[in-house]
Amino acid sequence: MSEDKNPEYVEALARGLAVIEAFDESTPEMTLTELARKVDMSPATVRRNLHTLEALGFVRRNHKHFLLAPRILTLGSAYLKAVRVDEAIMPELHRITELFGDAANVGVLDGANVLYIAHVSETRAARRMASIGVTYPAYATSMGRVLLAHLPPEEIDAYFEKTELRKLTDVTVTGEKEMRKILADVRVNGYSVTVDQLDYGITALAVPIRDNVGKVVAAVNTSGYSPRLKPQDLLEQRLAELRVAAARVSNLLLRYPALLHSLGMH
Numbered sequence: 001m002s003e004d005k006n007p008e009y010v011e012a013l014a015r016g017l018a019v020i021e022a023f024d025e026s027t028p029e030m031t032l033t034e035l036a037r038k039v040d041m042s043p044a045t046v047r048r049n050l051h052t053l054e055a056l057g058f059v060r061r062n063h064k065h066f067l068l069a070p071r072i073l074t075l076g077s078a079y080l081k082a083v084r085v086d087e088a089i090m091p092e093l094h095r096i097t098e099l100f101g102d103a104a105n106v107g108v109l110d111g112a113n114v115l116y117i118a119h120v121s122e123t124r125a126a127r128r129m130a131s132i133g134v135t136y137p138a139y140a141t142s143m144g145r146v147l148l149a150h151l152p153p154e155e156i157d158a159y160f161e162k163t164e165l166r167k168l169t170d171v172t173v174t175g176e177k178e179m180r181k182i183l184a185d186v187r188v189n190g191y192s193v194t195v196d197q198l199d200y201g202i203t204a205l206a207v208p209i210r211d212n213v214g215k216v217v218a219a220v221n222t223s224g225y226s227p228r229l230k231p232q233d234l235l236e237q238r239l240a241e242l243r244v245a246a247a248r249v250s251n252l253l254l255r256y257p258a259l260l261h262s263l264g265m266h
Contacts, residue, residue, distance in 0.1 A: 142206035
């Protein structure tokens with residue numbers, strides 16, 4: 001049964017969440033008209049949602065513009081605290097960054113994107129950075145490719161049918177045939193390496209995190225600055241420890257069933 005025909009589906013709630021998700025780095029503040037256009041809803045519907053969110057403290061008004069209020073952070077932090085990400089995942093990310101510097105992340109598949117649920121960084125380079133709650137196109141990231149590679153064949157087919165592979169840099173792979181070959185190699189090798197795919201200056205290595213029955217439920221990566229980090233050096237120096245981190249997180253998932261179950265939903 002589809003969502004729009006499911007009697008348990010609350011359309012008003014879905015619309016409210018769509019309004020929240022419409023705010024991003026390109027549109028941090030919007031007028032009622034701009035927001036209605038972006039979410040493809042009537043101004044009257046958006047107005048009701050905005051007034052409700054404003055009354056709850058999740059949205060603020062700046063003259064004729066609306067923007068998210070700091071209280072919106074409680075929604076994301078509730079997840080992190082409920083599933084105990086700090087205890088289950090963060091120690092291994094800190095260990096990886098202490099060993100190699102740079103950055104380490106854990107992500108899950110969220111539609112066509114990879115969603116970052118944990119992040120540690122020792123660098124502040126002038127390039128696109130990851131952080132908790134950020135999403136990037138899965139095809140252009142090391143973790144995204146790991147997660148896509150382990151989908152069932154029919155889901156991989158559906159992904160390519162629905163997803164436009166756009167150039168994010170001059171070297172971003174956008175051909176379906178080439179990307180399918182890359183995903184096949186990732187499945188065989190058990191890791192993914194990307195260089196300047198998402199943004200210039202980012203080289204990353206990712207491996208899968210599996211649940212207790214071997215299903216890939218997340219990915220962990222380590223990344224650094226491309227000009228000083230060759231892919232072969234990344235593999236030789238970091239792959240073994242990254243796999244250790246993935247295995248430890250996999251084992252810890254059994255001690256944190258809420259986190260395991262939430263990851264299994266993706």
